[in-house]
Amino acid sequence: MRHVLVDLDRRRAEAAAGGGERRVAAQHAKGKLTARERIELLLDPGSFEEYDTFVEHRSVDFGMEKTRIPGDGVVTGWGTVNGRAVVVFSKDFTVFGGSLSETHAGKITKVQDLAMKIRAPIIGLFDAGGARIQEGVAALGGYGEVFRRNAEASGVIPQISVIMGPCAGGDVYSPAMTDFIVMVRDTSYMFVTGPDVVKTVTNESVSAEDLGGARVHTTRSSIADMAFDDDVEALLQVRRLVDFLPANNRAGVPEWPSFDDVERREDALDTLVPENPNTPYDIKELVAKVVDEGDLFEIQGAFARNIVTGFARIGGRTVGVVANQPLVLAGVLDSDASRKAARFVRFCDSFEIPILTIVDVPGFLPGTAQEYGGLIKHGAKLLFAYSQATVPMVTVITRKAFGGAYDVMASKHVGADVNYAWPTAQIAVMGAKGAVEIIFRQDIGDPGKIAGRTRDYEERFLSPFVAAERGYIDEVIRPRSTRRRVARAFAMLRSKAAEKPWRKHDNIPL
Amino acid sequence: MFKKILIANRGEIACRIIRTARAMGIATVAVHSEADRDALHVEMADEAVAIGPSPAAQSYLVIDAIVEACRATRAEAVHPGYGFLSEREAFAEALRAAGIAFIGPNPHAIAAMGDKIASKRFARAAGVSTVPGNLDVVRDAAHAVAIAEAIGYPVMIKASAGGGGKGMRIAHASSEVADGFARATSEAAASFGDDRVFIEKFIENPRHIEIQVLGDRHGNVIHLGERECSIQRRNQKVLEEAPSPLLDPETRALMGAQAVALARAVDYDSAGTVEFVAGQDKSFFFLEMNTRLQVEHPVTELVTGIDIVEQMIRIAAGEPLAIRQEDVRMRGWAVEARIYAEDPTRGFLPSTGRLTTYRPPATGTRDGATVRVDTGVGEGGAISIFYDPMIAKLVTHAPTRDEAVAAQSHALDSFAIQGIRHNIPFLSALMAHPRWKEARLSTGFIAEEFGAEFVNPVPTGAVALRLAAVAAAVDAKLNDRKRRISGQMPVARPVVFERRRTVAIGGRDIVFTIESGEGGGDRWTLHVEGGGPVAVEGAWRPGEPVWHGTVAGERIAVGVVPVPNGALLSHAGAFADARVYTMREAELARLMPEKVAGGSGKQVLCPMPGLLREVLVGEGQAVKTGESLAVVEAMKMENVLKAERDGTVAKILVKPGDSLGFEAVILEFA
Structure with a gap:
């Protein structure tokens, strides 16, 4: 028996060596870790179970039969993050540049199927050169198999993609269909066609970083949800993200003991909203003071900063937070903010994560750029997402809730369960000046009359009480008691049951 | 005794006066500007009166508005605090005319001491030792140079109506006199509405020591000993202490006697301060007399046990002083640090905004050390651009200077402020400085030990x-x-928790094995490799801004902002990014490239909200690092923005008179 074990050890060592010392050194020199080192950081120590270690490609074209490396450019298996099972695949740039062959794709689809069977999150670590060109259509077929499984798994198990090197061509679509994309600054980029092709086709000169680096994708394209400085930080932050996420769409949110009293009173919130309605304030301060331990894990923090989305905990249980940010563009809803929040709301609803919505919105952003850019449909995405969400939803209006944006932002009418307003709330069709100039058009020439009318309008409508009189607001609350109120509302809503009619799926205005 | 008094001030001093009045059973009236509508002093007072828009010139400095507020609330007396109207003879006169008592000295004394030139003449006449200088008002730059040459360099150019470091410039050579004269004049005009300046000899390596005096309306004058306020930055006091480590009983008695003589000479009938500049040889010269309550009065209160505000109120109500000179005893040592909303790492530029976190240390007496916090703000309050950027005064008292300094260090470490930049790290670094600990002080201390900027x-x-x-x-x-x-x-x-770990901190890796202590939870033992076991105990919970506990038996407080696998820590002026890794994580982390913070550096941004006074360069002009580019006025101070790199100015985007927001682009380099 002995020699069999020796042989196994030898084969394992051979596989673990990946592309060999020289390529590993090159990988390190680029500031990148190897596929297996990354898995070590992502998973609990010693928890990784590798599968398909000995898989090799079967290509015989262009001399490929002469080079076979066990593992074939991707390391797959499962392990745990703080004891919770996750499935993982990690592209190995040291082996054939991490390129995707038929067998490489087969390893990925095998663990995708495993993740679906055990209903556990799947995390893909990308650092690869695209399709293995020598294999031609066999590689393309492999991609398709991966893509279809990404779509199948969507809304069933959380899927996270971490881009830690090149990710181009066919490789980009799998991450694009997952729930979250994390990038590493300076060492990762994503694009469909690279700088060389861009130059040939459009004669545009652009660097890989400027075409598809972390900065571009977190601030402009919104492809990536977040970016971190290096591999270590990125992987440790993905562990933190996993701690917020349910294992699947039926498991319910994870819970851990909170050190933070849900009854905590925050007197400072009583002065958060400035006297002057046009003075901005930081909504993240409110979020920090309402959620457990001030801990918010922001999603798309660098994109459409006029709305804040992210995960937090209340009473030790995950909630999704959506909040207009008055500091940026007065917290207005534009196409980008609507798309960003809509996708976040849909994620939360898919995975039974309760949603806390904080509203201070002056309306939708006017202008040709917005209208030509499809603001109607983008805004409708957010409206749609909230309207069909069935998770517990608690809404707090701190200041402005104007016009259609009032309806959109998790109003009672679109299905929020508990709607609170601060005494500073102004729930109305529009601000006083605009309203008076329309209603009392005939008085426009008389500043005295207009001033009086404006005062009347402000008194009547720029308060939470008209809405409260109608029951659109469940209660007007003291700002300082927001945490207690919100925590109790979510606790009460734990047993919420919601039925929806059968349909194949909805038709969200994409 | 008065039944109701009005406090014609704001911020910490208004709150501090309200506290004493309340303890004496006197009702209080606060006044406030628009910006201060929700301020702490308004909340604390029994009544509050709005007196005008946010700028002080339209509210706190409007005599008629305050007299009217007294009439409306039937306040019998006014405490002016410090600054604002506290040393305006016209204010004291207006109150007298309205039949309202002024909790301060008589107008004659204010007038006599309020003008720096007149006060020196008085002092000379009263036999108080004075600094060589020319008491004439300077006519122009040429006159300034002539006077300076006659006195001999270095000289100090000072506003006649000045105080608090505004309108003061030192010149070491004739070339600096003209510029110093121009700046002192313009600052004096902007701050006091009076552009007169004078010039006097500047004493090298001086110390600032002042005597607190109390006089009543019955001819009694005593002193409460000295305070040393040598730790200053640009003539603004930063640390104060009582007693002074420089003085011996003889010098103290001599200074006290001179201060009392001067107070008597002007029939001084309230709390006042006679300021001296002292040489290292214990020689001392009269500087000025402040006819008001001083910012730093708490150190005297803590060593003498006398409530100075209470004495001022009693004197104003006509009571004779109940304390005789021989009753005054200085016990122990008190140290005060002024906590300012300013960024020590960026040239101490003022910082304004909302205090999202404001958690002062626990006050009261513990283990023989007393902690006192005088503040005018609370969490959720704001530091406004309109007023002085002082957030609080932190005062500690203990039997010895060393103990008072240690208590101050610990209290500073326990102070959590977020939302604005503040000088606590700088104050902590001062507390830890060997020269401060050894009390080798001078007013040049900060400039000599820290330079213009704090790292x-x-x-x-x-x-x-x-x-x-x-x-x-x-x-x-x-x-x-x-x-x-x-x-x-x-x-x-x-899940395996690896107990052998490493902390990466300050460029060092400290390897240890951690063991949970008895009773679990909040106790650990670290077996540090290459060192012994270290016991750690602390009841910190995630979300708390300060870690309190003991490390190896020593009680410490550390500011904590958790980050994945570690924390950003602040302690004793130091900031540290401490990462805690398993051995394997640390090994892999070492493979990661250093990231350099990439700033564009091509733009000069407005460092705080303010008014652009002047642009000192033109488009196309080449500038060198350190060259002045523009002057922004904020909080009554002129701030000169200097080039942080060599370059050519490509574009100027603003013009003098523009009101600039935080990080507004002022100019761009090519």
Whole structure:
């Protein structure tokens, strides 16, 4: 028996060596870790179970039969993050540049199927050169198999993609269909066609970083949800993200003991909203003071900063937070903010994560750029997402809730369960000046009359009480008691049951 | 005694006066500007009166508005605090005319001491030693140079109506006189509405020592000993203490006697301060007399046990002083630090905004040390651009100077402020400075030891080890909870928590094995490799801004902002990013490239909201690092923005008179 074990050890060592010392050194020199080192950081120590270690490609074209490396450019298996099972695949740039062959794709689809069977999150670590060109259509077929499984798994198990090197061509679509994309600054980029092709086709000169680096994708394209400085930080932050996420769409949110009293009173919130309605304030301060331990894990923090989305905990249980940010563009809803929040709301609803919505919105952003850019449909995405969400939803209006944006932002009418307003709330069709100039058009020439009318309008409508009189607001609350109120509302809503009619799926205005 | 008094001030001093009045059973009236509508002093007072728009010139400085507020609320007396109208003869006169008592000296004394030139003449006449100088008002730059040459360099150019460091410039050579004269004049005009300046000899390596006096309306005058306020930055006091480590009983008695003589000479009938400049040889010269309550009065209160505000109120109500000179005893040592909303790492530029976190240290007496916090703000309050950027005064008292300094250090470490930039790290670094600890002081201390800008020290040695222990405790606390998350796999092997870890801090790796102590929870023992075991105990919970506990038996407080696998720590002026890794994580982290913070550097941004006074360069002009580019006025101070690099000015985007927001682009380099 002995020699069999020796042989196994030898084969394992051979596989673990990946592309060999020289390529590993090159990988390190680029500031990148190897596929297996990354898995070590992502998973609990010693928890990784590798599968398909000995898989090799079967290509015989262009001399490929002469080079076979066990593992074939991707390391797959499962392990745990703080004891919770996750499935993982990690592209190995040291082996054939991490390129995707038929067998490489087969390893990925095998663990995708495993993740679906055990209903556990799947995390893909990308650092690869695209399709293995020598294999031609066999590689393309492999991609398709991966893509279809990404779509199948969507809304069933959380899927996270971490881009830690090149990710181009066919490789980009799998991450694009997952729930979250994390990038590493300076060492990762994503694009469909690279700088060389861009130059040939459009004669545009652009660097890989400027075409598809972390900065571009977190601030402009919104492809990536977040970016971190290096591999270590990125992987440790993905562990933190996993701690917020349910294992699947039926498991319910994870819970851990909170050190933070849900009854905590925050007197400072009583002065958060400035006297002057046009003075901005930081909504993240409110979020920090309402959620457990001030801990918010922001999603798309660098994109459409006029709305804040992210995960937090209340009473030790995950909630999704959506909040207009008055500091940026007065917290207005534009196409980008609507798309960003809509996708976040849909994620939360898919995975039974309760949603806390904080509203201070002056309306939708006017202008040709917005209208030509499809603001109607983008805004409708957010409206749609909230309207069909069935998770517990608690809404707090701190200041402005104007016009259609009032309806959109998790109003009672679109299905929020508990709607609170601060005494500073102004729930109305529009601000006083605009309203008076329309209603009392005939008085426009008389500043005295207009001033009086404006005062009347402000008194009547720029308060939470008209809405409260109608029951659109469940209660007007003291700002300082927001945490207690919100925590109790979510606790009460734990047993919420919601039925929806059968349909194949909805038709969200994409 | 008065039944109701009005406090014609704001901020911490208004709150402090209200406290004493309340203790005396006197009702209080606050006045406030628009910006201060929700301020703490308004909340604390029994009544509050709005007196005008936010700028002080339209509210706190409007005599008629305050007299009217007294009439409306039937306040019998006014305490002016410090600054604002406290040393305006016209204000005292207006109150007298309206039949309202002024809790301060008589108008004649204010007038006599309020003008720096007149006060010196008085002092000379009263036999008080004075600095050589020319008391004439300077006519123009040429006149300034002539006077300076006659006195001999260095000289100090000072506003006649000045105080608080505004309108003061030192010139070491004739070439600096003209510019100093121009700046002193313009600042004097802007701050006091009076552009007169005078010039006097500047004493090298001087110390600032002042005597607190109390006089009543019955001819009694006593002094409450001295305060030393040598730790100053640009003539603004930063640290104050009582007693002075320089003085011996003879010098103290001599200075006290001169101060009392001067007070008598002007029939002084309230609390006042006679300021002296002292040489290292204990020679001393009269500087000026402040006819008001001083910012730093708490140090005197803590060493003498006398409530100076109470004495002022009693005197104003006509009571004779109940304290005789021989009753005044100085017990122990008191140290005060002024906590300012300013960024020490960026040339001490003022910082304004909302205090999202404001948690002062616990006050009261513990283990013989007393902590007192005088403040005018609370969490959720704001530091406005309209007024002085002082957030609070932190005062500690203990039997000895060393103990008072140690208590101050600990209290500073326990103070949590977020939302604005503040000088606590700088104050902590001062407290830890050997020269401060040895009391080798002079008013040049900060400039000599720290230069123009403060750089947060990197923790080393014992401090690094102590912080590493705190980081390990924070990490252990968080890790312990992670292992209790729901939904874990039901497997035989639970999550392994590696006990051998390393803390990367200050460029060093400290390797240790961590062990949970008896009773679990909040106690650990670190077996540091290459060192002994370190016991750590702290009841910190995630979300709390300060870690309180003991490391190796020493009680410490450390500012904590948790980050994944570690924490950003602040302690004793140092900031440290402490990462706690398993050995394997640390090994891999070492493979990661250093990231350099990439600033564009091509733009000069407005560092704080303010008014652009002047642009000193033109488009196309080449400038060198350190060259002045523009002057922004904020909080009544002119701030000169200097080039941080060599370059050519490509574009100027603003013009003088523009009101600039934080980080507004002023100019761009090519």
